[in-house]
Amino acid sequence: MPDRSLASHSDVGVQRLPKSLHGSGAALKLTGPWSLVNNCSSKGSTVSEKFVLPEHQRPTLKHDEYTDLEIPVIDVAAINNSLEGDATAKEALVAQVREACLNWGCFQIVNHDISEELLSRIQYHVNRFFNLPFAEKMKVVKQDGSVAGYGHATVKNGDVRPSSERFFFANDGSVAENAQKLWSNWDENDFIGSYSEYYEKVHQLSGSLIRIIVQGLEVDPVHFEKYWKNTSGLLLWNFYPACPEPQKAIGINAHTDFNLLTVLHENNVGGLQIEKDGEWVAVRPRPGALAVNIGDTLQVLTNAKYRSVPHRAVVNETQTRISVAYFHVPVQGIDIVPHPELVDEHNPNKYEPFTIDTYTKIKQAQTLNTLELFLRTDTRDNGVVTIEAQSHTT
Ligand SMILES: O=C(O)CCC(=O)C(=O)O
Ligand SMILES: [Fe+2]
Numbered sequence: 001m002p003d004r005s006l007a008s009h010s011d012v013g014v015q016r017l018p019k020s021l022h023g024s025g026a027a028l029k030l031t032g033p034w035s036l037v038n039n040c041s042s043k044g045s046t047v048s049e050k051f052v053l054p055e056h057q058r059p060t061l062k063h064d065e066y067t068d069l070e071i072p073v074i075d076v077a078a079i080n081n082s083l084e085g086d087a088t089a090k091e092a093l094v095a096q097v098r099e100a101c102l103n104w105g106c107f108q109i110v111n112h113d114i115s116e117e118l119l120s121r122i123q124y125h126v127n128r129f130f131n132l133p134f135a136e137k138m139k140v141v142k143q144d145g146s147v148a149g150y151g152h153a154t155v156k157n158g159d160v161r162p163s164s165e166r167f168f169f170a171n172d173g174s175v176a177e178n179a180q181k182l183w184s185n186w187d188e189n190d191f192i193g194s195y196s197e198y199y200e201k202v203h204q205l206s207g208s209l210i211r212i213i214v215q216g217l218e219v220d221p222v223h224f225e226k227y228w229k230n231t232s233g234l235l236l237w238n239f240y241p242a243c244p245e246p247q248k249a250i251g252i253n254a255h256t257d258f259n260l261l262t263v264l265h266e267n268n269v270g271g272l273q274i275e276k277d278g279e280w281v282a283v284r285p286r287p288g289a290l291a292v293n294i295g296d297t298l299q300v301l302t303n304a305k306y307r308s309v310p311h312r313a314v315v316n317e318t319q320t321r322i323s324v325a326y327f328h329v330p331v332q333g334i335d336i337v338p339h340p341e342l343v344d345e346h347n348p349n350k351y352e353p354f355t356i357d358t359y360t361k362i363k364q365a366q367t368l369n370t371l372e373l374f375l376r377t378d379t380r381d382n383g384v385v386t387i388e389a390q391s392h393t394t
Pocket of ligand 1: 236266322
């Protein structure tokens with residue numbers, strides 16, 4: 001099964017990059033919103049050509065092809081216990097999370113404090129938004145240079161489009177503005193209320209999770225804290241319409257996330273796949289559970305002890321899938337460097353310093369193996385980095 005190996009999942013051939021950190025695909029041309037017009041199923045029983053992947057890139061693992069190889073499911077009820085209060089439960093949680101981070105780079109959590117009622121309210125708004133007529137959605141289309149708005153995973157000129165739509169939110173007043181444009185006559189308040197409630201909860205939860213994650217490293221946490229003190233995050237709604245020939249298309253290309261940590265809610269359809277030891281593994285959705293994955297910047301802070309997991313989303317023939325991703329983002333303007341206690345003669349510092357501001361821009365042009373652009377020359381094999389060019393941006 002060729003596509004199961006990540007190494008064979010090269011989109012447009014292999015690029016060879018010079019040692020320089022910069023110039024990594026800045027010339028890529030991105031499509032504009034006009035290319036959103038139709039979705040995967042718009043042609044009836046066959047998939048529209050713009051979504052058809054070359055044969056060698058097609059996903060062979062179906063959305064619901066689950067096996068016994070499953071990502072860990074972790075009960076996080078003890079997440080906010082004080083160590084003094086219930087040391088045993090908390091220590092057990094730290095140990096489970098550590099194992100999951102070392103072996104998988106991701107896990108699912110249950111018994112968190114985001115209620116199923118709130119999750120279904122969010123799903124209601126997600127469905128309502130994406131089912132609006134195209135012209136309505138275009139009222140809030142993402143403009144060049146802004147983070148927030150409606151769009152789809154950016155694609156290079158001439159490349160095939162992922163079969164999904166997206167709506168990005170930013171903490172810059174645009175949520176209220178967009179809500180007004182869309183819902184001025186009906187449930188604007190309900191939308192903003194549900195959005196804010198979810199944002200606050202998932203933001204808090206991510207803050208607690210990241211502390212549990214770094215506790216498992218058994219190093220002085222002070223180095224880490226500046227990266228997430230008063231930090232914020234971004235929410236993204238993803239929408240994957242049913243696709244008449246799902247085996248020919250992809251919902252979101254293989255990528256890693258740019259940030260510290262992502263918390264993902266999905267409906268009960270299935271489609272998320274993660275890469276484990278060169279093979280794709282389908283993640284089984286569990287009602288009420290949230291999926292958590294390590295992002296690139298946490299990989300750097302841990303000097304690659306914890307890895308940012310490559311993942312993708314596949315589509316299916318009959319059901320619409322939605323997901324809501326929360327990206328916990330490090331504070332801007334600070335160099336991201338590994339914890340000194342995780343660097344020694346056996347594990348030299350692998351990365352050149354960078355800020356999240358720079359990284360985010362580069363990530364837009366290359367979404368898989370992006371960190372290889374920042375490998376220190378003394379840790380590279382031969383001074384030349386091999387990357388797979390990708391077409392999706394997170
Ligand atoms: O929808 C999913 O399962 C994955 C979404 C994702 O990876 C992303 O938005 O970065
Ligand atoms: Fe992602």
